[in-house]
Amino acid sequence: MPERTLVQAVRDALAEEMERDERVCVLGEDVGLKGGVFKATEGLQRRFGAQRVLDTPLAESSIAAVAQGLALEGYRPVAEMQFADYSFPAFNQIVNEIAKIRYRSNGDFSCPLVIRAPTGGGVRGALYHSQSVEAYYCHVPGLKVLLPSTAADAKGLLKAAIRDPDPVIFLEPKKLYRAERGEVADGDAALRPIGEALVVRPGSALTVITYGFMRAVSLEAAGILARENIDVEVIDLRTLRPWDVEACVRSVRQTGRVAVVYEANRTGGFGAEVAAELAERCFADLDAPVTRIASPDVPAMPFNPGLEDAYMLNPEKIADRLGALARY
C-alpha cells in the first residue's frame, strides 16, 4: 500500500469519491487552482473541472447554505471552511438549518453533506488559525463529528462521511497534515466505519482517551511512562459524535484509571462529555478520579513561540499528569 501524508489521504479520498460518484462536488474558498491553503484539494479542479470544484466567495454562511441547497437536490457536496476558526460565520446555517432539517421535516428532507475544516494548533497560526472547535458541534443533535488523526483514518472516514446520509463535520488536525504519514489502502478497502474508537496502544495501568493531534502526543507520553514500567492504554476516538462509549467503558473496566486528553480549552470541551459519561458508567470500576488533561482556558494559541509552547500540551506535561494518576 502507498505511503501517504494525512493531507494527501484527504485529497485521495476526495478524488476517489468524485471518481466513484458524480454527485460528489467540492466547494470553498481557494479550493480551485490553488488547491486550498493546505493543498487538500490540489489538482482536483484540473481533473474534475471548475463546476465540481468550485471557488466560492469569501462568505462562510453562504458556503454552508449553498452546500445545503446542493445536498437537498441530491448532490453530495464537500464544503471546505478554510480554518475551523472561520466556521463561526456559518454557525447559524450549520446548527439551525443543516443539523435540523431532517428532524423539523419529520424525515421528509435530509441533508447529506460534509463540512471539512482544518482544526487545532501548534503551527504558529496564532489565535485565529489554531482553535479547536469540536465541542461546539458535538453538542448539536443531527450532526456527526469526525476528527481523524492518521492518514488511513482520514481517508477512510472522509469517504464514509461523504457516503453518510447525514451532515458530517469533518475536522482535520492541521498540525498532522504533513507530519502524519502511513500506508493507506485504495478504494473501498480504505473505508472506515463512523463511530468506532481504536485502541492504538494496549496497556493495563491506565486508559488514555484522546483524539486528533493529542493521539501522537499521548503516545509519546505513554512511551515516557513505559520507562517507569507504567503501561498505558491509548484509545483514539476518531469519531466524536456519536462516540464509541462501549469501547472506552471496556478499557476503563480493565484499567480502573482513565485520563481524557484533549487539545481544546478545558472548560466545556468535548472531553468533559467523555469524562462525565465514563465517571457515571464506570463508577464501580474506578480506582482513581477520571482525569481531564486539556489546554488552559485561554482564547487560543498565541503567535509567539514561547507563548505557544506554554499553551500547548506536550508529552512531558501529559506524562506528569498520567504518572500522578497511575500512582493515585
Added chain:
Amino acid sequence: MPERTLVQAVRDALAEEMERDERVCVLGEDVGLKGGVFKATEGLQRRFGAQRVLDTPLAESSIAAVAQGLALEGYRPVAEMQFADYSFPAFNQIVNEIAKIRYRSNGDFSCPLVIRAPTGGGVRGALYHSQSVEAYYCHVPGLKVLLPSTAADAKGLLKAAIRDPDPVIFLEPKKLYRAERGEVADGDAALRPIGEALVVRPGSALTVITYGFMRAVSLEAAGILARENIDVEVIDLRTLRPWDVEACVRSVRQTGRVAVVYEANRTGGFGAEVAAELAERCFADLDAPVTRIASPDVPAMPFNPGLEDAYMLNPEKIADRLGALARY
C-alpha cells in the same frame, strides 16, 4: 420589598442602570415602542429616548458588532437577541471578536457589554424558540455566562453584568418570565455577585446541581422525594461561567451523591462540565456515580404539546432518577 416577576425584574434592572449610568444603552430587535417580544424593555424607550433604546435592523451579527463598537467607545450596551436560538448569526462576532479582544490586544482594549437572550423551552415555542444554548458560550474563554432563575437573581445579576468589565452572555429562562415572582430590592441593595451558587434547599441525602427553569422543577422533585424521607439538597448555579466549583464540592463532600440537572441536550451540555469536574474533585467522597439528568439528544422542543411534554424534564422524571441515585 415589591413583588416582581422575573421579566419585571429584568426591566427594573435595565431602568435602574440606565438611570444610574448614562453610558448604559439598550439595542435589539423590537426593544423600542414594542418593548421586546417578552416586554423586558417595555416603557424604556419612552423614558430614555430612541437613542438609548435603539430598534436595530433584523441582523444579529450587526447587533453584536454595534454593541461591541459602542463598548469600545466607553458605552455600556445591553444588546438583546430576541431568542437565544437567534444568537447564532452573531456567533462569529461573539466568539471571535467580543470574547477575544481583551486577550488579543494584550489588555489594551476591553469590551464591557451584555448580550441578553431568552432561553429554554416549555412555552410551545417549538424548535426555534426553545433551545438551550449555554454550552456553546460556556466553552468560550473571555465570556461570562449568567443564567438566573428568580426575579431577585435576574435583577441583581443583570445589574452586576452591566457593571462588569467583561462581556457577559445573560440568558433568561423565558418559561419563568411571568411564572417566577418574588420580592426584589431596589438599587444597589439588589446587586448579586457574579460567580456565586446558592443552596436553595438544604439536604443531606444527595445534591442536585441545576440552574434556570430546572431549579423550580428540581425543587418539586425534591419535594416528591421528601415524602419518601429522601432529603435532597438543591444548588442553583446562577452563574455558569465562571461557575462556583467550591460551593458544589462542599455540598457533594457532605452528601456523597450528586446529580446535575439541566434542560439542554444531554450530550456536550454544560452539565457535562459540572459532572466531570465534580467526579474528579470529589472522587474520594462519592458513594454513587455522578449522575446527569438532561433533555434527550433531539434538536429541540417540538411544537405539539404531547411531543413537548415527552421532551421536557418534569418533577416525576427527575424524582425517579434521584430516587435511584439515593438508593444506589
Added chain:
Amino acid sequence: MLDAYRTILLARALDDRRFLLNRVGKLAFIISPRGHEVAQVAAITALEPGRDRFCLYYRDFAAALACGFTPRELMLGAFARAGDPSSGGRQTPGNFGSRRRGVVIGSSTVGPQIPKAAGIALALKWRGDGALCFVSFGEGATSQGDFHEGLNFAAIHRCPVIFFCENNHWAISVPQPLQVAGPGVAERAAAYGIPGVRVRGDDFFGVHAAVSHAARRARAGEGPTLIEAEVVRLQSHSTDDDQRAYREASDLSAEATKDPIPRLRETLISRGWLTVDTDREMTNRLTVEVERATDEAEVAPDPDPATLARHVYADA
C-alpha cells in the same frame, strides 16, 4: 385566473377560521397572510409547482395553498397533528414543507433560506432542465447578511432563482426606515448587476407579470431577479403581537382600507370574468370546504410521543 382568485379567497377564509379557533383557545399560534394573499398567489401561479422549487417563509399561507397544500393539510398543521405534511406537528405552523411538491421546508429563522435557495438553484442550473427556485421573505430579512451572501452568490453564478420580497414595511414593530437603508429593496439588485423590480402587491396582474418575466429569464439561463412586492400587513405580526402598541391608530385604520381582495374582486367583475353571483357561490362552497378541513383536522390524531427521537438521523 378564477382558480387563483379562488385560492386567494380560500386562504382568507381559512385564516378567518384560524382566528376564530384561536379566540376559543383551540389554536395556539397564527401568523396571518392578511394583505399578502394576492401577491403570494399571483407569484406562485406564474410558476410551475411540481417542477420548480419553493422556499417559502412563515407568512406564505396563501402561497402554500397555491403550491398545492390542501385546506385539510394546512389545518392539520395549524393543530400540530401527526398528519401535518410539513413537520408532523413538530414546527410552528407556517414552516411549510413538502418534498414531493418541491416546497423546501423552512425554519422559523429569518434569512437563511435566501443563500440556501441560491444553492438549490445552482443544482437546478447544473441539472439544466429549466427548473427554477423561488424564495420569499419579508423586508426585514433583507437586513441579514444571508440576504447579501445569497444574492451575491446567485448573481455570480447566474443561478435560476427568483428572490421575492414581500415588503409590508414592518418587521414586527420595526418600520422600514429603521430596517432598510436607501430607497428600497428593489434598488439593491443593481449592486449585484441583476434586475430589481418593485410592484404593487395588490396588483395581481402586475405581480404575475413580474414573476413570469423573472421566470423566463431564469429558465433561459439569464440568472436571478429580485422582486419587491409592496403589501400591507392587515394583522399584527402574529397572535403573540399587538401592533396597536407601536403603530398609530390613524395609520392602522388607513391601512385597513387597503385590503387587496376587494380590489381584485372589482377588477374581475369589471372585466366580466366574475359575477356577483358566481362570487357568492364560490364563497359559500369555500365555507363548506373550510368547515370540513377544520372538522377533520380537529379530530385528527396527535403525533405519538414515542416518535420524539425519530428523524434526528437517518433510520438505521
Added chain:
Amino acid sequence: MLDAYRTILLARALDDRRFLLNRVGKLAFIISPRGHEVAQVAAITALEPGRDRFCLYYRDFAAALACGFTPRELMLGAFARAGDPSSGGRQTPGNFGSRRRGVVIGSSTVGPQIPKAAGIALALKWRGDGALCFVSFGEGATSQGDFHEGLNFAAIHRCPVIFFCENNHWAISVPQPLQVAGPGVAERAAAYGIPGVRVRGDDFFGVHAAVSHAARRARAGEGPTLIEAEVVRLQSHSTDDDQRAYREASDLSAEATKDPIPRLRETLISRGWLTVDTDREMTNRLTVEVERATDEAEVAPDPDPATLARHVYADA
C-alpha cells in the same frame, strides 16, 4: 506631502527588510502591502490620527505607519516580541492595534470589523465631537454578510464612517469575477443610499481627495461613504502563498510594472516637490532607520510565558 511620500518609502523599505529576514528564517509570516502603500497612506493622511478611529486590516502595514506606529514597533510585531504594541506578540503581525492612537485592534477574521466600525461611529456620532471611524478591507471581505449589515446599519443611522475597500482584485486565489457580482464594489453604495466612489489606488491625490470629501461629509453629519481604491497586489497573498500557482505569468509580469511608488515619485519630481537628490538622501536615511528598528526588535525580549493566561478577563 513629502511626509506622506516618506511614509510610503518607509513602508516599502521595512517590507523589503521583512522579506530578507523571512528568507533567512528570522520571520515566520508576512502579509505584504506591496502595491497598496500609496492608497493606504493617501487615505490616512486625509484624516486625523489621534482624533479619528481606525479599524485597519492585516494588509494595512503602510496605513499603520501613517497612523503613527514606528518602524521599531512594527518590527517588534514582526518578531512577536513582548514590546509589540498591538498584542505583545500574541497575534500574527498585521493585526494592528493601539488604543491611544485610536487604532482598534483587528483579528485575522475577514469582515467583522465592518459592522463594528459602524458601532464605533454610532458612538462617535452620539458624542458629537466630529470624530469619524475609518475602516478598511479587501474586496473579498465585501462578500461577507457583515459587509452588508455594517453598511446598512451605518446608512440608516448616518454614522460618521468611511468604508475603504482596497480592491486588488484577488482574495488569495479567487479573482474578482468569482467574488463580487455586478460592476464593482463602489456600486454597492447606492443600495444603501450612500455615495460610492471608485478611485485609482496609485493616484495619491485622487485617493486623498476622495477620503477628504468623505471625511467632510462624515464630520458634517451626512453619514457614511464607500470608497473603492483599485490597487495591485505585487506579492503573493502572504509568505504562505505562491500566486504563480493560480495567476498567469503574463498577468503577473504586467502587474509588476504597475508599482505605484515610481509613479508617485515621478509626479512629485515633475511638480518640483522632490529632487532626485533629496529622494536619494531620504532613501538613505530610511535605510538607517530600518536597520536600527530591525536590530532593536531582533534583540528585544520575548513575552514571558508566565503571562499566557493574562488578559482573558480584567485583572482582579
